[in-house]
Amino acid sequence: MTALSVARSCGPCNICCTLPSISELSKPAHTPCDRLAPAGGCGSYSERPQTCQKYACLWLRGLFLDSDRPDLIGAIFEYWEDAEAEQVLRARLAKRVTDRALILIAAFSMRLPVAILEETG
Ligand code: SF4
């Protein structure tokens, strides 16, 4: 996916085009979007759905180390508001989540609630 206000570029990462389910595309979780271009990146950039247009993970927004890129650590982090409008860290875990991602989750959990999504749908 590609995002609006960002501090980095996605580079070779496209894990958010694979890991989450995307209802607008009827894309199940852990399945590459069929619009992914063979060389990487979105193959229908100008027609990508709103979900994709609005998305920027926290790494892309400038948090964490460069080496914590989501495809490298097996986790995507986002801020989210729960039902009580409280900010939580939402972590979407790949099947091969790394120890580094778990360390980041543990560190964040000392500061705010963490919701872990192990997407199955
Ligand atoms: S439409 Fe493009 S940006 Fe959205 S998930 Fe598919 S490949 Fe990624």
Ligand code: SF4
């Ligand atoms: S997970 Fe983040 S860095 Fe990776 S493609 Fe999506 S927005 Fe870009």
